[in-house]
Amino acid sequence: MSIRGLILDLNGTLYFKERVIEGASEVIARLRAEGYSLRFMTNTDSKTRMQLHELICSYGLDLPIQEIFSAAQVTFDYLKKNKYSYTGLLPKALEPEFSELERDEINPDCVLIGENREGINYSSLDRFFRHIMNGAELIVMQPGRHYFLADGPHLDTGAIAAMFEYASGHQGQVMAKPSSNFFNRMLSDMRLKGSEVVVVGDDVETDMIGASKIGARSILVRTGKYQSADEYLSAIKPSQVIDSIADLPKALEHI
Ligand SMILES: [Mg+2]
Missing domain, CATH: 3.40.50.1000 (HAD superfamily/HAD-like)
Incomplete structure (x- = not known):
């Protein structure tokens, strides 16, 4: 073909x-x-499509914004298409864009796991875990295990998501390559x-x-x-x- x-x-x-x-x-x-x-x-799960587009343009590459797909964009589209309300770890930079979707801390349709270090403590993780046990879909924004910075390796989103999969026995839906x-x-x-x-x-x-x-x-x-x-x-x-x-x-x- x-x-x-x-x-x-x-x-x-x-x-x-x-x-x-x-x-x-x-x-x-x-x-x-x-x-x-x-x-x-x-x-990338921590930049909006617009931020990504600006970054790519700053390198000197001229691409139409609607042709750019990131883990963040695919997650947004997936939630919107399914009319899902969500809770979980949303990367800070995405908050304005995701404000169009319904955040529900009581009975969410899904638990979103992305990079948001400030949102991680035992009680928040335990709350997300209980929503998954109650039937909320586990959404993994990207499956990376770890990443490297100048000071060494760091835990990535996929590692946090694997904890929920292990604890709940439910497989997450991955929104990235x-x-x-x-x-x-x-x-x-x-x-x-x-x-x-x-x-x-x-x-x-x-x-x-x-x-x-x-x-x-x-x-x-x-x-x-x-x-x-x-x-x-x-x-x-x-x-x-x-x-x-x-x-x-x-x-x-x-x-
Ligand atoms: Mg590459």
Whole structure:
């Protein structure tokens, strides 16, 4: 089946360390001119779409805001579509945007787990746990176990969410890569099937595995977090491996 759309990872694929990867803007313009539907993705759960758009523009990359999908955006869309009221750990930066949705501390439809360190204490965690035991859906904004800062490793959202899964025996719904919830949101936005799409990214564990879950082909770039031989380490193999996004148009001719 011919390719009609592309889902492109942002960090490490189109830019890295606040710099646009050489050739990225030209490739995006060319793909657009050739008629491909484009969507751009990141697992960020602590920025609104507008904040993310401003950041990407500040790097010198001009992308339409409605084509950008993050863990925060997919979570918002999921709650809105299902008309869910929520409680839980909402990242502070998202509060204005989520104020459109109903926050319910008594009988919420779901418990949201995102990055909000100030919201974590035993009594709040225990309260969220009880809501899950009473049938509220556990929503995991992103599944990262830990992340690194200059001072060392830190607990990430996925680790907090795993505690609730362990305690309650209920599996959470993940709103970020590599979850199919995340990729299906972009497919429905493009009105395309997975087989009509190519996913491009620098991370086998999130981008390639996510692509395989929706039946899409995938292209791994050797930029960003890519490490030598990454493509051989996972059971999921990318359809192609290219040096950088600049080589994407050529790779698409042979996919
Ligand atoms: Mg990446």
